[in-house]
Amino acid sequence: MEELLxxxxxxxxxxxxxxxxxxxxxxxxxxIDIVSLVAExxxxxxxxxxxxxIVPENFNSAQALWEMIQRLxxx
Amino acid sequence: xQRNVLEYLEATAPRLPDKVAFSNGTDSLTFGxxxxxxxxxxxxxxxxxxxxxxxxxxxxxxxxxxxxxxxxVYSGCFYVPIDEEMPAYRVELIFQTLKPRAVLCDEKTRSQxxxxxxxxxxCNYEAAAATEPDDGVLAAIRAAQLDTDxxxxxxxxGSTGVPKGVVACHRSVIDYIEQLSATLGFSxxxxxxxxxxxxFDACLKELYPTLKFGATTYLIPxxxxxxxxxxxxxxxxxxxxxxxxxxxALTMIxxxxxxxxxxxxxxxxxxxxxxxxxxxxxxxxxxxxxxxKFTNLYGPTEATGMSCFYHVDRDFEADExxxxxxxxxxxxxxxxxxxxxxxxxxxxxxxxIKGTCLTMGYYRMPEKTAECFVQNPLNDAYPELIYRTGxxxxxxxxxxxxxxxxxxxxxxxxxxxxxxxxxxVVAAMHxxxxxxxxxxxxxxxxxxxxxxxxxxxGELSAFLKEKLPRYMLPNxxxxxxxxxxxxxxxVDRKALAAK
Numbered sequence: 001m002e003e004l005l006x007x008x009x010x011x012x013x014x015x016x017x018x019x020x021x022x023x024x025x026x027x028x029x030x031x032i033d034i035v036s037l038v039a040e041x042x043x044x045x046x047x048x049x050x051x052x053x054i055v056p057e058n059f060n061s062a063q064a065l066w067e068m069i070q071r072l073x074x075x
Numbered sequence: 076x077q078r079n080v081l082e083y084l085e086a087t088a089p090r091l092p093d094k095v096a097f098s099n100g101t102d103s104l105t106f107g108x109x110x111x112x113x114x115x116x117x118x119x120x121x122x123x124x125x126x127x128x129x130x131x132x133x134x135x136x137x138x139x140x141x142x143x144x145x146x147x148v149y150s151g152c153f154y155v156p157i158d159e160e161m162p163a164y165r166v167e168l169i170f171q172t173l174k175p176r177a178v179l180c181d182e183k184t185r186s187q188x189x190x191x192x193x194x195x196x197x198c199n200y201e202a203a204a205a206t207e208p209d210d211g212v213l214a215a216i217r218a219a220q221l222d223t224d225x226x227x228x229x230x231x232x233g234s235t236g237v238p239k240g241v242v243a244c245h246r247s248v249i250d251y252i253e254q255l256s257a258t259l260g261f262s263x264x265x266x267x268x269x270x271x272x273x274x275f276d277a278c279l280k281e282l283y284p285t286l287k288f289g290a291t292t293y294l295i296p297x298x299x300x301x302x303x304x305x306x307x308x309x310x311x312x313x314x315x316x317x318x319x320x321x322x323x324a325l326t327m328i329x330x331x332x333x334x335x336x337x338x339x340x341x342x343x344x345x346x347x348x349x350x351x352x353x354x355x356x357x358x359x360x361x362x363x364x365x366x367x368k369f370t371n372l373y374g375p376t377e378a379t380g381m382s383c384f385y386h387v388d389r390d391f392e393a394d395e396x397x398x399x400x401x402x403x404x405x406x407x408x409x410x411x412x413x414x415x416x417x418x419x420x421x422x423x424x425x426x427x428i429k430g431t432c433l434t435m436g437y438y439r440m441p442e443k444t445a446e447c448f449v450q451n452p453l454n455d456a457y458p459e460l461i462y463r464t465g466x467x468x469x470x471x472x473x474x475x476x477x478x479x480x481x482x483x484x485x486x487x488x489x490x491x492x493x494x495x496x497x498x499x500v501v502a503a504m505h506x507x508x509x510x511x512x513x514x515x516x517x518x519x520x521x522x523x524x525x526x527x528x529x530x531x532x533g534e535l536s537a538f539l540k541e542k543l544p545r546y547m548l549p550n551x552x553x554x555x556x557x558x559x560x561x562x563x564x565x566v567d568r569k570a571l572a573a574k
Contacts, residue, residue, distance in 0.1 A: 032550070
């Protein structure tokens, strides 16, 4: 989780990623963020986020992202 | 001879009154409704005594904002679209240049305009559109209009920190729409999926051919460009067959390997531009849609949309670049070397454009206009303007024009044209930033900002968000103890870019 938060902080140093649960709904993340984020998650956690997982529910909070990573890691 | 873009609408609306012209998937305007609303707005604006002046359309991206554009044109004024997500600071800069006497807004944006302390005429779309059209008034306005009257102003990044307003007239837009439509083969059957924002010239590609042919345009919600499967679903649901997108929107789909699972099955015409298309991504598209027509477009805002096209007719190796091809008919390209001679085949030169496509220059910026719109140096016999794009290109061995690089620090990032110095100027406004330098990593399509001074990156990031549009925000920021300098004391951009 720490590593994920670091990746997120790098994208937007001014956002409180620990607590924000509306990253998509409030337009905090945009499409370039999603592209960078998926690439970095793939690299850092040695997973391959498939297109089906790239949905708003998985990107609205750090917690949701973390749960997705865990899920992908189990496969 | 056609003199006004509204003639497109006036030919189509009586023929196809109930066909949907513009839709976002939820709300739609038919050609009949579009015509009625636009004439209502035109009548209302004319009633306010407005004529031959900029009217700001400060609205959410919606079919209504398009009706507002045409309403402004009916009044004999020219429209200036403003992005509702643009930071107030930037909107204020634009208002200082325009000094607009009237602004059209919607429920959502009204408070934003009021918060700026704007004291001119402010009217909600709904109220203006509900006005009973006065055909006599509108006909009198039209009779007095010239095809050289301005149609719109769109604002683009300026290196001094002040955005530049590019003014285009009816004639250059009509010329562009005619040439583009013939080149891409638009028709009444065309269903456009619009991706680009309405506050740039890029949306001309959908707006005016829709009027001309009685086609339909879907304004695709911006949020879908984050979620590729939903995006392809949307394209299929609305049977979208034609897209003119920036490359990064197309690679969003191919890059996440969506095309292996799901193909936009109605798509047969794909135009792209503003950026280099990575060949591997391009091949994924061609493989998924082997029968579709792919066209690379190139052109600066100052020459009204696009100036050159290349229909992809062969395969490319991973290290090759897709050419920008040849100019549209009735557009002239001069490739000029540094000493203002025509570049020899294969030689590098600045791409310069001439013809009806040239816009009228930058609004209230005569010096800047005179710098870029200049007398053709190859012609000393009569006045003939060319626009110096600042883009460097060359002809390949097949005689196709190829874009090579920029002369200055202008970049294309996610399809947006940005002057890196504008980011630096704004960053340096922060009280605790001493020096700032922005660089662009082309390979990763990322903007990096290096700065000196005491500001925390979080603070600076929040500061920039208040002043710059989203697409200009640096993707990475780094504080340095000191800026690397070249031997003659300038910031060493190369050293920073290599970091």
